[in-house]
Amino acid sequence: MFSYIVRRLTVAVPTILILIAISFVLMWSAPGNPFMGEKAPPPEVLANLEAKYGLDQPYWKQMLDYMTNVVFHFDFGPSFKYKDRTVNDIIAQGFPVTLTYGFWSFVVAVVFGIGLGIIAAIRHNTWLDYLAVGFAIGSQSIPNYVMAPILVLIFTLWLGWLPGGGWEGGTWDHLIMPVIALSTSYFASIARITRSSMLEVLNSGFIRTARAKGLPSGRVIFGHALKPALLPVLSYLGPAFVGMITGSVIIDQYFSTGGIGQFFVNSAFNRDYSVMMGITILVGSLTIIFNLLVDILYAWIDPKIRY
Amino acid sequence: MKLKSTLLATSAALLVVTGGMAYADAHATHPVTGEALASDQTFTYQDIDESPSIDPGMVEDVSGSAVARNLFEGLMNQDADGNLIPGVATDFEVSEDKLTYTFHLRDNAKWSNGEPVTAGDFVYAWRRVTDPVTASPYAWFMEITGISGVGPIMAGEAAPDTLGVEAPDDLTLVVHLDQPLPYFAQTVTHATMFPVPQAAIEAHGAEWTRPENIIGNGAYVLTEHVPQERMVMVRSETYWNNAATIIDTVERLIINDETQAFTRWQAGELDLVGVPTGQYLSLKEQYPDEIYSNPRLCTYYYAFNMREDAPEWLQDVRVRQALSLGFDRNVITEGILQAGQIPAYTFTPPTTAGFTVPEVEAAAMTQEERVAKAQALLAEAGYGADNPLTVDILYNTSEGHKSIAIAISQMWKENLGVEATIENMEWGTFLETRGSGQFEIARAGWCGDYNEASTFLDLYSSGSGYNDSGYVNAEVDALLAEAKTSPEAQALYTQVETIAAADAPIMPIYFYTSVGARTAALKGWPDNNVENNWYARDLYLVAE
Secondary structure, eight states: OHHHHHHHHHHHHHHHHHHHHHHHHHHHHSOOOTTOOSSOOOHHHHHHHHHHTTTTSOHHHHHHHHHHHHHHHOOOOBOSSSTTOBHHHHHHHHHHHHHHHHHHHHHHHHHHHHHHHHHHHHTTTSHHHHHHHHHHHHHHHSOHHHHHHHHIIIIIIISOOSOSSOOTTTOHHHHHHHHHHHHHHHHHHHHHHHHHHHHHHHTSHHHHHHHHTTOOHHHIIIIIIHHHHTHHHHHHHHHHHHHHHTOOHHHHHHHTOOOHHHHHHHHHHHTOHHHHHHHHHHHHHHHHHHHHHHHHHHHHHOTTOOO | OHHHHHHHHHHHHHHHHHHHHHHHHHHHBOTTTOOBBOSOOEEEEEESSOOSOOOTTTOOSHHHHHHHHHHOOOSEEEOTTSOEEESSEEEEEEOTTSOEEEEEEOTTOBOTTSOBOOHHHHHHHHHHHHSTTTOOTTHHHHHHHTBTTHHHHHTTSSOGGGSSEEEEETTEEEEEBSSOOTTHHHHTTSGGGSOOOHHHHHHHGGGGGSTTTOOOOSSEEEEEEETTTEEEEEEOTTSTTGGGOOOOEEEEEEOOOHHHHHHHHHTTSOSEEEOOTTOHHHHHHHOTTTEEEEEEEEEEEEEEOOSTTSOGGGGOHHHHHHHHHSSOHHIIIIIIIOSSOEEOSSSSOTTSTTOOOOOOHHHHSOHHHHHHHHHHHHHHTTOSSSSOOEEEEEEESOHHHHHHHHHHHHHHHHHHOOEEEEEEEOHHHHHHHHHTTOOSEEEEEEEOSSSSTHHHHGGGSTTOTTOTTOOOOHHHHHHHHHHHHOTTHHHHHHHHHHHHHHHOSEEEEEEEEEEEEEOTTEEOOOTTOTTOOOOGGGOEEBOO
16 A cells, blocks of 8 residues: 555656646747737847746746746746736635635535435435436536526625625635535536445445345445445545635636636736646646545545555 | 934824824715715725736736826826826926926825835836836836937836936926927826835835835825735825825725626625626616716727738728728627727727817718728729638637627628638737737727827837838828927827828727726716726715
8 A cells, every 4th residue: 555655656746747848838839928918018128028037048948947946946936927926925825715615615515415415315216316316417507607696696686695706814704605606516416426326336235135134224324335335426526626626717707716716717818827837736736646545545445446 | 213213103193193083074075065975985896807016117907007096196197087187296397398397296295104205216216117127018108208218228228327307306306308299298197107115126026016015105005915806905194185085995806707796786895897798788777877988098990911921902902991991880889889989980089188080081971882982992903793802800809809800791791792701819829910910900909098199190100019000101100200299299190190091001990988887976986087097086985
C-alpha cells in the first residue's frame, strides 16, 4: 500500500509538469496579447510591459523561469490584468470562497444523494422509488444556470428572504443559494448511482444468505450491503469533489461570490497568462490528489482490491 | 514632535466634529432643493466586471475611471452638463499665445492622510504616466493633451522631467503645450490626469491601491475591495468640500450577469444597474420613472479595409457607398437595440460640444432613395445578379453584435443582392486580426476621450493607431492638422466629416445611449453629461 502511494505520487509530478507544458503551449498559440485593448499601447510601453512580465524571453526560458518559481518559491507571479494583485493573492482570496461553498455543496449532495438512492433501492418499484427517481432526474435536467436565476427569483425577489448575491465573508444567508444551485446535479447523479449499485448488491448471493440467516433488515442494509454498494459512488465522488471546490463559473457569475471560477474563465478572455496557469495547476493538482485519495479509500473499503 | 501629533489629533477631532455636524444637517433636507433626505445615504451600484486597476495613472476602463473620480480629484471637475467647474484648482489662466496654462490650486485641498495636495503632486503624476517605464495603458492620453515633451519621453529618448509641466510653488501649476489646443482644459478632468501620492506609490509599488495602502484626494476613501465581488468607499473627512457631500457610502458590486443584476435591483438591493440587452422597451413600460436612456459620446460603426492588400472591391468608393446606403439603420436601432439609439450617417456624435453635423446626402434621403442609389452605385461598379458581390463581416463574439451583423447582411442580400458571410472571433483574437488588417469589413466602436470632435476625427488621420480602415486622405490630414491651432476648428471638423462621408472609409451605424435603471429615490444623476462622468458626491437619496 505504502509503495503504491509513493508510486502514484512519483507519477503525479511529471503529470503536473506535462500539464504545465501543454497549458503553456496552448496559451502561446492563442492569438492576442494580455496588454492589447481597444486602444493599443504605444510600442515603447508594450516593450516595457513585455520585459516586465518576461514575455520578451524565448519560450523555453519563460517556461523554465515559471516552473522554477512555482516549484521552488511557490510563486505564481503577478497577474497580467489586475495590476495590484499577484496570482497568489487571487487564489488566496478566491479559493477559500469556492472551497467553502464547494464543501457544503459536497456535503449536501452526498448526504441527500446517498440517502435518496438507498431509499429508492430498498423501496424498489414503489411510489417512493418513482418519486426519488423522478426527483433525481428532474434536478439533473435543470442545469445550474437555470437553477440559479430561478432560486434568486423565488428567494430574493418574491419572498425577500435571501440576498441575491455577494459573499460578504461567507455568511450563511449568502451560502444557501450557491450551495443549492451547485449541489443539485451532483446530488442527482449520486442518488442514481447509489440506487442502481444498491439494487445490484441487494440481489447478490451474500445478501440473500444474510437475509436467510434471519438478520434484521437494517443490519443487512447498513452492515453488509452499503459498503460494497458505495464503491461506484466513491469513484464518482473524487472528481465531483474537485469539480465542486474548484468552483463553477456559473455560480460565481450569478451570485457574484468572488470565487475562483470567475477568475479562471476571465483569465482566458483577458489573456491573463499567469492567472490562467496558476488556476490550471491548482485544479490539476487537486484532481490528482483526490483521485489518489479515492483509490486509497477503495482499497480500504473493498477487500478484493490490493495494491 | 509630540506637539505636532497633538495638534494633528486635535485638528482631526475638529474635522470629525464639524464634518459630523454637516452630515447631521444634510440628512434633514437637501441644502439647495429642500427635498427630504433618506436617513441611510448608501449608494449601491453595479459594474459588469472588475477593473484592471483603479490607479489613476493605470486605469483603462470606463468603470475604473468612475471609481478613480470618487477616490481622487483632478484640477477641474465637470458639472451635470459636462461643463468645467473648479476641482483642486480654483481657476486657470491661458496665455496670449494659448501655449501656457497656469492653474491656481486651492490651499485647503488635502490627501486622505491630511497632507496638502500640491502642484508637485500633479507634476509627479503626469511624469509618471508619460514615463514608458510605468507602462501605463493610457500613456497615449498624454499625447493628445499636447503637453510639450510627451513624444520624446514616451519614445524613451528624453527623461520624464523634461515634460512641459512645472510647479513654481505649491499652489501654482504651469503647463506648456507644443501647440495651442482648443480642448486642453477638458483633458484635466480625465482620470489619467489626476494627482497620485508619490510616498504611497514608492512605499507599496503596484499594491498602493489596496485599501490598506491607498491615499487619495477625492471625496471618498476606499475601505474595502474584494476583487470580482465588491468595493466600498466612505466619505473622506479630509476632502475640502466634504461638508457638501451627502452620500456617505458608495458600494460598487461586481455582477457579471445583467439579468441577475436587474433582478437584484428589483429586489431593492441596488440603486443603479444596467438594463439587460434588448429589454429596454418592455422594462421602460414597467418602470417608466426608473429606466433611463441618455445619449453617449460613442459611435458604433463598421470599418472597410482600404489597405492595398485588401480585396479590390474595397478600394472602390462606389461599393463602400453602396454598402453604407444599402441597409436601414432604423431596423437596427428600433428593431434590435430598442433603447433610444440614434441612426448614424456620420462619425462624430451630434451631442459633441460645439460640433455641427454636416448635412450629408444619406441622412436626408428616405430609405427607398438610399436603396435605389446603392443599387445604381453597385451596378456602376460592375456588380449585379450575374456578378454578385461577396463580402465578409468580422465582429467580436457577442449576441448583440451578431444580431446586427445578421440584420445588415440580410438587408444587403434583399436590397443589393450582396452575399455576406459573418464571422465572429473572441475579443483578444478579434483585436489582433482587426489591428493587423486581416479583414474585409470589421465591427468597431469608439467613445470620445474628451468632449470635442477631434477625439473622433483623429481616427481619420493616416497616422492614427486606431485608423482600422487604413484610410489615407492628404486633405483630411491637412485639415486635422490645421484644426489643432485654428480658432475656426469646428468648421474644419465639419469639413473633415463631409469629406469622410463622401469617401466612406467607415460605415457609421448608430450613436450609443447609456441605458440603466435607478431607484426613484436617487437624485442628482448627470443625465446631460454625454461623457457619463458622474461623481458620487453630487448624488443624494431622498426619503421615500
